[in-house]
Amino acid sequence: MNALNVTPGEQKQALIASTLAFTVCFAVWTIFSIIGLKIKTQLGLSDTQFGILVATPILTGSLSRIFLGVWADQYGGRIVYTFQMVVTALAAFLLTKVSTYPMFLVAALGLGLAGGSFAVGIAYVSTWYQKERQGTALGIFGMGNVGAAVTNFGAPFLLIMMDGQWQGVAQIYSAVLLVTAILYFLFTKDDPALRARREQGIKHASFLEQMEPLKNLQVWRFSLYYFFVFGAFVALALWLPRYYVGAYGLDLKTAGMLAAAYALPGSIFRALGGWLSDKIGARRVMYWTFGVCVACTFIMSYPATDYTVAGIQGPISFNITIPLWLFVSLTIVLGFFMSLGKAAVYKHIPVYYPGHVGSVGGVVGLIGGLGGFFLPITFGVMNDLIGVWTSCFMLLTVLIGIALVWMHFAIIRMNRRDMPDLNGPRYLPELDNIKS
DSSP: OOTTSOOHHHHHHHHHHHHHHHHHHHHHHTTHHHHHHHHHHHHTOOHHHHHHHHHHHHHHHHHHHHHHHHHHHHHOHHHHHHHHHHHHHHHHHHHTTOOSHHHHHHHHHHHGGGGGHHHHHHHHHHTTSOHHHHHHHHHHHHGGGGHHHHHHHHHHHHHHHTTTOHHHHHHHHHHHHHHHHHHHHHHOOOOHHHHHHHHHTOOOOOHHHHTGGGGSHHHHHHHHHHIIIIIIHHHHHHHHHHHHHHHHOOOHHHHHHHHHHHHTHHHHTHHHHHHHHHHHOHHHHHHHHHHHHHHHHHHHTOOOEEEEEEETTEEEEEEEOOOHHHHHHHHHHHHHHHHHHHHHHHHSHHHHOTTOHHHHHHHHHHHHHHHHHHHHHHHHHHHHHHOOTTHHHHHHHHHHHHHHHHHHHHHHHHHHTTOOOOOSSOSSSSOTTOOO
C-alpha cells in the first residue's frame, strides 16, 4: 500500500482498463472520418456539409465533458464511465436506422458522447496516483487517442468486408463498445477518493462548488493551449482521409492508412509527453510542441503551384508541389509533437486542482474539443470558398503562431515578476502560484 491506500496492482488495473476503454470510445468518436465519406456520396453533400457532419460528434463530446467530469468527481468515474459507454453504444446502433441529413446530425450528436469519456477517465485515473506520477499516468491514459488511428486504419477494411455497407461498420462499433462497458464495470473498482468519502460520510461537492476554479483565468489559458494540441489533432484525424482523396487522388483505403500514420504517433507518444513533463517541465515541452508544429504546418500550407519565369532563351515553366512522401512525413512529425503537447497541458490540472480534476479537466477538454468541432467545418468552408486544398494548413499555421507568441510573452511577463526558475523538473513548471 502507498499513501493513497492502494496497491500498485490496483493502480495498474485502473489505468489499463481506463486506457483500453478510452481507446474504444475514441475509435467510435471518430468513426465519421471513414463512414462519413460513404454518407457524403450517398447524400450528395458539399464539403461544408461534410465538415459539419464529421464535426457534430465532436461538439457533443466536447460539451458533455463538463457534466460528465463533474459527475465523475461526485459519483465516481467507474459508474459514470460505464453509463456513458452504454448510452453511446445505443446511439451508434441507432445511427444505422436514419436516412436523411438532419437525422444523421441528430444521431451524430448522440454518438458524440463517446468523446466525453476523456473527462471521466482523467478524473478517475488521477485519483489512483501520487502527484509525482500523475503526469506519466495521465499520459498513458491519453494514449487512448490511438482510437482515431484504429478507425482510420481498420474501418476501411471493415467497409470492404461489409461490401461497402457503412451500416455494418457502425453496428460492429456499437457491439464492441457495449461489450467494453460491461467488461470495464466488472474489472474495475471505485476510485480511492470516492471510497474515502463514503467511509468518512462526506457528501460530495455540489455542481457550483465543482465549478468554482473556473473563475481563474489560468484554467482558460490551459484551455486555449489544448484547443490546438487536441482540437487540431482531432480535426485533422477527421479531415485527412478527405484531404488525401481530394488533394492526392488516393483511394479511401490508402487515405485511411495514411491518416492513421498521423493519428498513431499523435496518440501513443502521449505517455512520453507525460514523462517528459514530470522530468523537465511542461513549459519546455510546450515550446517544443508549438515551435515544431508551426514549422510543419507552414510547409504543408504551400499549395501546388505552376510557375512561368522569363528565361534567357524564353519562358521556363515548372511546378512546385509537396510530394506525398514529404507530406505524410510532416503529418507524422506533427502528430508526434501534438501528442507531447496534450500530455504537457494536462500535467498541471491534478496538481493545481486536485479536488476538481473532473470539472477543470472537463472545461479544458471542452475547449480543446470545440477545436475539433469548429476546425473541420472551417476546413470545409475554406475549401468551398477559397478552392485551395492547403487552406486548412494555412489556418493552422496562423493559429499555432498566435498560441506560440502569446505563450512566450506570458512567460516573459512572469519572469519580470522575479519568479523562480521554472525550467526544471517541478510539479508546476509553468505558472507556480499564479492564478490570473
